[in-house]
Amino acid sequence: MALDTGTEALARLAEEHIDHRFKGLPPDAAGLTVAELAGQRRNLFTGGFTTPVLALSAERLEHNLKLMETYAARHGLAFAPHGKTSMAPQLFHRQIEHGAWGITLAVPHQVRVARAFGVQRVFLANELVDASALRWVSAELDADPDFRFIAYVDSVRGVELMDAALRGAVRPVDVVVELAAGEGARTGVRTEAECAAVADAVAAAPTLRLAGVAGYEGEVPGADPEKVHAWLRRLVALAADFDKAGRFAGLDEIVLSAGGSAWFDAVADVFAEVPELSVPVLKLLRSGAYVSHDDGHYREVTPFNRVPSEGALEPAFRLWSQVVSRPSAEQAFTNAGKRDAAYDLHLPFAQVVRPADGGPQRPATGIEVTGLSDQHTWLRTAGEAELQVGDWLGMGLSHPCTSFDKWQLIPVAEADGTVVDYIRTFF
Amino acid sequence: MALDTGTEALARLAEEHIDHRFKGLPPDAAGLTVAELAGQRRNLFTGGFTTPVLALSAERLEHNLKLMETYAARHGLAFAPHGKTSMAPQLFHRQIEHGAWGITLAVPHQVRVARAFGVQRVFLANELVDASALRWVSAELDADPDFRFIAYVDSVRGVELMDAALRGAVRPVDVVVELAAGEGARTGVRTEAECAAVADAVAAAPTLRLAGVAGYEGEVPGADPEKVHAWLRRLVALAADFDKAGRFAGLDEIVLSAGGSAWFDAVADVFAEVPELSVPVLKLLRSGAYVSHDDGHYREVTPFNRVPSEGALEPAFRLWSQVVSRPSAEQAFTNAGKRDAAYDLHLPFAQVVRPADGGPQRPATGIEVTGLSDQHTWLRTAGEAELQVGDWLGMGLSHPCTSFDKWQLIPVAEADGTVVDYIRTFF
Numbered sequence: 001m002a003l004d005t006g007t008e009a010l011a012r013l014a015e016e017h018i019d020h021r022f023k024g025l026p027p028d029a030a031g032l033t034v035a036e037l038a039g040q041r042r043n044l045f046t047g048g049f050t051t052p053v054l055a056l057s058a059e060r061l062e063h064n065l066k067l068m069e070t071y072a073a074r075h076g077l078a079f080a081p082h083g084k085t086s087m088a089p090q091l092f093h094r095q096i097e098h099g100a101w102g103i104t105l106a107v108p109h110q111v112r113v114a115r116a117f118g119v120q121r122v123f124l125a126n127e128l129v130d131a132s133a134l135r136w137v138s139a140e141l142d143a144d145p146d147f148r149f150i151a152y153v154d155s156v157r158g159v160e161l162m163d164a165a166l167r168g169a170v171r172p173v174d175v176v177v178e179l180a181a182g183e184g185a186r187t188g189v190r191t192e193a194e195c196a197a198v199a200d201a202v203a204a205a206p207t208l209r210l211a212g213v214a215g216y217e218g219e220v221p222g223a224d225p226e227k228v229h230a231w232l233r234r235l236v237a238l239a240a241d242f243d244k245a246g247r248f249a250g251l252d253e254i255v256l257s258a259g260g261s262a263w264f265d266a267v268a269d270v271f272a273e274v275p276e277l278s279v280p281v282l283k284l285l286r287s288g289a290y291v292s293h294d295d296g297h298y299r300e301v302t303p304f305n306r307v308p309s310e311g312a313l314e315p316a317f318r319l320w321s322q323v324v325s326r327p328s329a330e331q332a333f334t335n336a337g338k339r340d341a342a343y344d345l346h347l348p349f350a351q352v353v354r355p356a357d358g359g360p361q362r363p364a365t366g367i368e369v370t371g372l373s374d375q376h377t378w379l380r381t382a383g384e385a386e387l388q389v390g391d392w393l394g395m396g397l398s399h400p401c402t403s404f405d406k407w408q409l410i411p412v413a414e415a416d417g418t419v420v421d422y423i424r425t426f427f
Numbered sequence: 428m429a430l431d432t433g434t435e436a437l438a439r440l441a442e443e444h445i446d447h448r449f450k451g452l453p454p455d456a457a458g459l460t461v462a463e464l465a466g467q468r469r470n471l472f473t474g475g476f477t478t479p480v481l482a483l484s485a486e487r488l489e490h491n492l493k494l495m496e497t498y499a500a501r502h503g504l505a506f507a508p509h510g511k512t513s514m515a516p517q518l519f520h521r522q523i524e525h526g527a528w529g530i531t532l533a534v535p536h537q538v539r540v541a542r543a544f545g546v547q548r549v550f551l552a553n554e555l556v557d558a559s560a561l562r563w564v565s566a567e568l569d570a571d572p573d574f575r576f577i578a579y580v581d582s583v584r585g586v587e588l589m590d591a592a593l594r595g596a597v598r599p600v601d602v603v604v605e606l607a608a609g610e611g612a613r614t615g616v617r618t619e620a621e622c623a624a625v626a627d628a629v630a631a632a633p634t635l636r637l638a639g640v641a642g643y644e645g646e647v648p649g650a651d652p653e654k655v656h657a658w659l660r661r662l663v664a665l666a667a668d669f670d671k672a673g674r675f676a677g678l679d680e681i682v683l684s685a686g687g688s689a690w691f692d693a694v695a696d697v698f699a700e701v702p703e704l705s706v707p708v709l710k711l712l713r714s715g716a717y718v719s720h721d722d723g724h725y726r727e728v729t730p731f732n733r734v735p736s737e738g739a740l741e742p743a744f745r746l747w748s749q750v751v752s753r754p755s756a757e758q759a760f761t762n763a764g765k766r767d768a769a770y771d772l773h774l775p776f777a778q779v780v781r782p783a784d785g786g787p788q789r790p791a792t793g794i795e796v797t798g799l800s801d802q803h804t805w806l807r808t809a810g811e812a813e814l815q816v817g818d819w820l821g822m823g824l825s826h827p828c829t830s831f832d833k834w835q836l837i838p839v840a841e842a843d844g845t846v847v848d849y850i851r852t853f854f
Contacts, residue, residue: 019543020536020539020540020542020543020853021853023534023536023854024536026559027535027539027559027560027562027563028559028563048559049559050535050536050557050559050560051557052534084766084801084802106762106764106801106802107450107479107762107802108454108477109447109450109451109477112447112454113447115447116446116447126751126762126802126803127751127752127762127816128751129749129751129783129816129817130477130478130749130762132453132454132455132475132476132477133454133477135454136454136455154752154754155752155753155754155816157753157815157816157817158751158752158816158817161783161816161817180754183755184758185754186752186760186800186803186805187751187752187754187760187803188752188754189754190754190755322556322557324553324554324555324556324585324614325554325581325582325585325613325614325615326582326584327581327582327607327612327614327615327616327617328610328617331611333613333614335533335534335553335554335557337533338771338828338829339511339828339832339854343771344765344770356556356588373613374511374533374828374829375511375533375534375553376553376613376614378613388584389554389556389582389584389585389588390556390584390585390588401765401766401801402765402801405766405833406832406854408854426447426448427450427766427833427835
């Protein structure tokens, strides 16, 4: 049922009309459906798109989807890519087509988006104690026997609040105890003794079922390979101890989950060492940023830098903006700003220039982004930079999560600029 | 015509259905129209809203709208509030009902939103050299004789690009020469001699008409009252010199515009001294942040701090999030993050706690926001903070522009929590 829901909902996305809701698209495409506009195969540079416009590379997107599918399979990991990154149901479905077990999410609104598009397995990598949201989740579970939902718990009080909100539900909600990444880290239970107390509370709550353990190695304080491996071994030991104590009795599988976008090599290492437990273990990796990758933070921290023989992700975003002002030889301004580009980890990176006169694209030599206003990029230009008003500047971005969330309909362009698809996001 | 367009378009907004597109709204409101949900007058705290949820104060919004209407009228200023702040057509219309001349915008996509809702006068406080966008503007002008559109120019090359794109247009596009706020400042012409050269280029372009001069005092380097007044006097002198040189011959009025949200007192001072020119002067103030005001940056920089006898803006946003984790006595985490809160100027400010058990709201004493992840707020708590998992934390925000842009449908609540309206944004 839900798979059909998903297919139908995706089809409805293709029938949405192009209008003022979507920035960067050609004004003369107003009134076309998304499918009709995609069918025109317009060129990003000559097809009437207005600046600023963010584009995804068709080839790089597909490369990244395939690479992580291969990586997870090679290492015997199930994969629930974090959907908060893109919040794009079309990408959720492509991730699932590329072998993903399901989709990881962070807040109940995101689960609503995934369910509206028929996603059948959701791992909520966060605590959830909101009574309205819990009642909605419970109704989804009761209405669809094929819906699998798993959430974190990290406190006895949280378990009690969940249980109180869920009274009357038919199906219990699966939960995993979140082990914190260390003292001062983010959410999660700090000690194994407290983990046991939380698991006891779950066992006492008729509306909940303990399904496993999980955590996020990305928050290990002062993370380095040694510390991350050590914490992952604590997580595996917790699963083994819980299993030995009979806490997973009656399950078909035990859920064991970790893995953001910076340490999945360590997750693969340590999860390969998981001992045999009473039932099979679902080793669930949750990396999300890989889908677009980036030119900044994730380029620096990707595990593929440590294991180059396993491949390399490719940055799939490029933000095109136009030089609107060139007030001095040292300064230029484009029309992209905080509304268009991620700015939480790095400023954008000037990469290429497409001259307004239609000349060939060239590297953005001597051009540096020095700041972002709400609607402007500040550029410093050196002597060699022949940048003119009207030129398009292509920029790389840092942080996929805060790039996707500034665009509601993103053109997907092939290397020659042909736009073959449009990705809808829901933030 | 366009006013009817606006009324109809606003009515269609009220008929939109509540669904997965809009976060924070009650799951059990799915399928209702916005008008139906507003008609239910649900309570923000007990009506099934899920966290995080951003709310606007009905009373404070109205207060701010009235205060700036009064301020502009008292000082003889026309007012084109910057619409980039909210990108909310409902607020554009309320601003116009409160006496605004029109709406200021920054990029052509924003003009498309305003036009879709019948806004008749648009001041584009930015250069515009994008051929596709210019052709769209030109078609709007030719189709609607009541549409008034004014854009910046700051280079001869920009004028040439505009003219080339606009060939064939019936109505010329009105432009104002942007005077830069100083060396190293943002866009704008740096010297009066260059301003004259740009004005000469406009005079030679049959598709453009020189309508006045403008600039943005908020970018004066090392801004203080003296420097801002001095720059504003340069701007007024430029208008007077252009007028004397006959550059405004044939106009009904000369446009003179400045004024962000930090120095409108200086604009009022200096624009009061404008000498008599050959035709009346439209003194156009453009402040935008006032509509919601804030608890951070604009609280610090608002001109009302210098002229308290003229009133005070009131921060109208409060972001409600829920404590999901309390891993230690010193730490707590809520479920709002970078997706929900502005983080470019300050972190959010913990203001009030509403206990999960329904007890009375109390000040957030001893609670401090120390960081934001994508989907979490990090809190440091002191001994006196009795914060529990499940409690709602109300936070103030800093920077209206980057608060509005994270929410597509924002509940407007009265002081007792009754939600009376929903504001739709288009970013």
